[in-house]
Amino acid sequence: MPVRQLPPVSDALEQQQRGWACIWCKIWLPVGLSTDLGQQRVTPETGASYLWFPRECLDTAACAKRAAQ
Numbered sequence: 297m298p299v300r301q302l303p304p305v306s307d308a309l310e311q312q313q314r315g316w317a318c319i320w321c322k323i324w325l326p327v328g329l330s331t332d333l334g335q336q337r338v339t340p341e342t343g344a345s346y347l348w349f350p351r352e353c354l355d356t357a358a359c360a361k362r363a364a365q
């Protein structure tokens with residue numbers, strides 16, 4: 297399966313940056329039922345770099361369908 301390019305962190309909601317909501321379809325993720333996409337380091341043009349923690353749904357087919365709506 298191709299790896300999807302993560303959206304820029306500036307487009308992500310706070311809940312998505314914290315891994316509480318899916319990075320693609322924005323659904324609220326149940327604890328333990330999501331895929332960790334790995335911590336991402338962002339270096340803004342101004343200010344200090346920071347980390348964010350995108351996660352996605354386990355059911356990627358249903359997720360893609362929701363994201364396309």
Ligand SMILES: [Zn+2]
Nearest residue numbers: 318321353359
């Ligand atoms: Zn999703």
